[in-house]
Amino acid sequence: MSPARVGVEDGAGQQPSHKAIDNGNLTIFKPKWLVLDDLNIDLISFVMVLATSTSILFFDLPARIAIPAAAALILPLRLFLPRPKTLQGLVLITGASSGIGAELSYIFAEKGHDLILVGRDEEQLEAVKNNVEKKYGKTVYTISTDLSLPGAAKQLYYHVTKEGFTVDVLVNGAALGGAGDTLEQPIELTERMTTLNCTSLAQLTQLFGRDMIKRGRGWMLQISSVGGWMASPGQNIYHATKHYVRSFSEALSIELRAYPGIVNTQLMPGPVHTQFVTRAHAKERFIMGASGAVEDPKAVATAGYNGLCKGKSMVFSSWNAAFTSLLMQVAPRSVRLTVASLMNAPLRGKARVKEPEKDQNVRGEDLKGRRGDEAE
Numbered sequence: 001m002s003p004a005r006v007g008v009e010d011g012a013g014q015q016p017s018h019k020a021i022d023n024g025n026l027t028i029f030k031p032k033w034l035v036l037d038d039l040n041i042d043l044i045s046f047v048m049v050l051a052t053s054t055s056i057l058f059f060d061l062p063a064r065i066a067i068p069a070a071a072a073l074i075l076p077l078r079l080f081l082p083r084p085k086t087l088q089g090l091v092l093i094t095g096a097s098s099g100i101g102a103e104l105s106y107i108f109a110e111k112g113h114d115l116i117l118v119g120r121d122e123e124q125l126e127a128v129k130n131n132v133e134k135k136y137g138k139t140v141y142t143i144s145t146d147l148s149l150p151g152a153a154k155q156l157y158y159h160v161t162k163e164g165f166t167v168d169v170l171v172n173g174a175a176l177g178g179a180g181d182t183l184e185q186p187i188e189l190t191e192r193m194t195t196l197n198c199t200s201l202a203q204l205t206q207l208f209g210r211d212m213i214k215r216g217r218g219w220m221l222q223i224s225s226v227g228g229w230m231a232s233p234g235q236n237i238y239h240a241t242k243h244y245v246r247s248f249s250e251a252l253s254i255e256l257r258a259y260p261g262i263v264n265t266q267l268m269p270g271p272v273h274t275q276f277v278t279r280a281h282a283k284e285r286f287i288m289g290a291s292g293a294v295e296d297p298k299a300v301a302t303a304g305y306n307g308l309c310k311g312k313s314m315v316f317s318s319w320n321a322a323f324t325s326l327l328m329q330v331a332p333r334s335v336r337l338t339v340a341s342l343m344n345a346p347l348r349g350k351a352r353v354k355e356p357e358k359d360q361n362v363r364g365e366d367l368k369g370r371r372g373d374e375a376e
């Protein structure tokens with residue numbers, strides 16, 4: 001079956017008036033504090049480390065008692081919580097035709113999930129679908145739609161629900177980048193990037209998330225970026241959209257404490273060797289071409305999947321990604337902006353990352369190879 005095509009004109013319904021939107025549906029935030037999620041565990045750990053060091057330094061508490069006591073409280077919390085939840089049900093992945101999204105499709109299928117794969121490139125969606133069906137025997141439904149157009153997220157949701165699907169796991173992976181000077185970037189690119197990376201991501205989360213709340217279970221994986229921690233000369237608009245994703249997802253995880261059973265995880269990758277780099281014209285940026293920090297999409301997808309299973313609100317794809325994020329939070333503004341400028345510096349032909357693999361049919365060969373290995 002060829003991919004279903006969803007356009008913004010399908011079943012959009014009437015737009016409400018601006019007055020209805022301005023005055024619409026204010027609900028009340030229901031804060032919940034006493035939850036042993038990863039944020040509260042970090043908070044407890046921080047308070048314990050602070051209290052222990054203060055007691056040792058200023059109140060003469062013997063270190064040989066204070067440190068093991070603090071460790072005895074912190075370590076079990078950090079090792080065993082948040083409690084892992086078993087992922088179940090149908091998975092919808094946007095940006096499934098390549099890169100991290102395609103790798104997540106293979107991981108979810110391997111774990112036994114049926115899939116809805118969303119992207120624009122019908123041929124590549126079909127390739128991922130064929131790979132999944134041949135290797136894992138799961139049912140795959142593909143939808144070709146352009147999520148950078150206004151209203152596209154709503155159309156996708158209406159189409160999926162009209163077809164009778166119940167989405168238990170939502171992966172928001174589709175995004176577009178753009179390297180270059182802000183004032184030189186095409187205005188249309190800015191519009192498309194913000195609609196795709198921000199608006200569609202938030203709307204899909206709202207629409208599918210509401211249904212998850214009604215059912216009392218659901219998982220959402222937001223693919224963010226280490227760029228969400230930095231103001232980046234040379235990749236300004238893209239990283240600004242990732243600030244949106246980071247902030248949106250962090251706050252959402254706190255709101256979702258009121259709804260046990262719903263998990264929201266944000267995946268923070270560093271630079272990854274995918275088509276994204278080519279599309280964003282970033283192959284010759286220092287961070288891609290010369291830093292040696294470029295990550296494998298399969299490893300990044302695995303980190304995201306594991307984080308979601310563990311119910312974490314944020315997960316880093318590598319130590320490098322975690323360190324860069326920490327640096328960008330604690331370093332003075334002058335250091336942060338200088339480092340970010342260096343990372344995005346153009347290498348002007350001196351070095352470039354090698355062209356990432358475009359064709360998911362090639363990935364299929366690799367999956368087949370693995371099947372052969374297993375059979376031996």
Ligand SMILES: NC(=O)c1ccc[n+]([C@@H]2O[C@H](COP(=O)([O-])OP(=O)(O)OC[C@H]3O[C@@H](n4cnc5c(N)ncnc54)[C@H](OP(=O)(O)O)[C@@H]3O)[C@@H](O)[C@H]2O)c1
Nearest residue numbers: 095097098099100119120121147174175225271272274276
């Ligand atoms: N690669 C990196 O260095 C890096 C670093 C940090 C974070 N990330 C994030 O990781 C996520 C996945 O990126 P990736 O590295 O895997 O790049 P990728 O291989 O380029 O994948 C992007 C996916 O988004 C889809 N997409 C792009 N524009 C779309 C549109 N208008 N409508 C619907 N789908 C669209 C693409 O499919 P079609 O072409 O079929 O539309 C593709 O499947 C993104 O959120 C990105 O911001 C990437």
